[in-house]
Amino acid sequence: MITYNGRVTGLLSKLDLSRAWVDLERHSDNGVFSCEDIDPDFADYAQVDDDHRRDAILGTIGGGNHFVELGYVDHVADGAFARAAGLKSGSVVLVVHSGSLDFGQRVGTATKERARIASRSGEDWRVLSMEMQPHLYRRYLDGHANAVNAAFANRFFIELAAVEAVARALGREVDHRLVYDAPHNTVWQNGNIVRHRKGACPARGVGVMASSPYEWLGEPVILPGSMGDGAWLLAGCGSSSFLESAAHGAGRKLSRQEARSKTNIDGGLRVVGPVDPRSPTLRGRQDVVAEIQARLKEEAPAAYKPIDSVVAPMVEADMIKKIARIRPLITVKG
Ligand SMILES: Nc1nc2c(ncn2[C@@H]2O[C@H](COP(=O)(O)O)[C@@H](O)[C@H]2O)c(=O)[nH]1
Numbered sequence: 001m002i003t004y005n006g007r008v009t010g011l012l013s014k015l016d017l018s019r020a021w022v023d024l025e026r027h028s029d030n031g032v033f034s035c036e037d038i039d040p041d042f043a044d045y046a047q048v049d050d051d052h053r054r055d056a057i058l059g060t061i062g063g064g065n066h067f068v069e070l071g072y073v074d075h076v077a078d079g080a081f082a083r084a085a086g087l088k089s090g091s092v093v094l095v096v097h098s099g100s101l102d103f104g105q106r107v108g109t110a111t112k113e114r115a116r117i118a119s120r121s122g123e124d125w126r127v128l129s130m131e132m133q134p135h136l137y138r139r140y141l142d143g144h145a146n147a148v149n150a151a152f153a154n155r156f157f158i159e160l161a162a163v164e165a166v167a168r169a170l171g172r173e174v175d176h177r178l179v180y181d182a183p184h185n186t187v188w189q190n191g192n193i194v195r196h197r198k199g200a201c202p203a204r205g206v207g208v209m210a211s212s213p214y215e216w217l218g219e220p221v222i223l224p225g226s227m228g229d230g231a232w233l234l235a236g237c238g239s240s241s242f243l244e245s246a247a248h249g250a251g252r253k254l255s256r257q258e259a260r261s262k263t264n265i266d267g268g269l270r271v272v273g274p275v276d277p278r279s280p281t282l283r284g285r286q287d288v289v290a291e292i293q294a295r296l297k298e299e300a301p302a303a304y305k306p307i308d309s310v311v312a313p314m315v316e317a318d319m320i321k322k323i324a325r326i327r328p329l330i331t332v333k334g
């Protein structure tokens with residue numbers, strides 16, 4: 001915590017802990033994946049090294065597809081659910097899509113290495129068995145839960161920073177409430193049932209989110225499309241045929257490589273970045289300009305599937321229900 005003359009300063013001075021506690025019920029699993037221990041590799045990761053504290057990256061977006069997007073509700077499909085979520089037509093919404101930065105990836109890499117070392121000759125070390133390697137398996141689930149919990153914290157700090165940025169732009173405090181926070185690409189263990197939702201998120205139905213506003217409505221599902229399409233707020237139907245899951249995003253239509261080679265794919269988006277491709281300082285550096293433009297094409301709306309083409313079949317199959325559509329205004333990419 002940063003203090004100056006005994007006062008809390010910086011972003012943490014904006015932290016309203018009572019609000020944060022109340023919002024916990026609007027998190028998947030109340031914002032905590034339980035674990036038996038902290039993976040020692042993971043503990044090292046958050047400690048000081050020669051140059052910097054790596055935990056200082058908490059509150060940053062990360063890379064790849066991850067983003068923070070300011071938008072507004074332009075269509076409400078289910079008024080009762082939207083009201084429970086605190087939304088109505090025209091509400092301003094911040095969509096945060098970010099994970100554990102590279103914590104989770106490190107846990108995965110370390111687990112594979114441990115499994116390879118522990119394997120006997122002739123065994124397939126790529127299969128981690130609950131029965132054969134209970135210690136390794138437990139350690140994997142613990143490290144995994146550590147990463148998921150770090151991701152909850154990461155999104156919490158992003159929310160704090162983004163709300164402060166909006167407040168400063170408007171010159172006044174802004175009232176805000178969390179709609180929902182859930183992880184995806186994650187392992188959920190419930191008794192003997194283990195569900196690995198890859199490219200998917202939970203879409204549990206009525207009755208699962210006890211003591212939250214969603215208890216009798218179904219679990220919220222936030223499905224982003226692209227910086228052109230924005231996102232849909234949906235509600236899970238708890239369909240056992242689909243393992244109480246839904247797609248976690250529209251997904252790519254073009255690979256990054258395919259998108260880079262297309263012309264006129266950016267759809268006329270106005271891009272503001274740390275490097276302005278029109279800057280005179282870049283004259284004579286066509287290689288730099290070409291790389292910036294290629295990266296913009298990778299994330300262009302046309303590189304992703306149209307959001308409605310992904311949502312419609314899931315609605316038809318009773319996986320999810322439509323609640324509210326969110327149109328994008330400004331997207332910040334990692
Ligand atoms: N509203 C926006 N949606 C976006 C953007 N970039 C990607 N996406 C969608 O989100 C998920 C992210 O997937 P993941 O691979 O990181 O888990 C993806 O399915 C896209 O459809 C954006 O800028 N805005």
Ligand SMILES: [Mn+2]
Binds near residue numbers: 097098099184
């Ligand atoms: Mn993701």
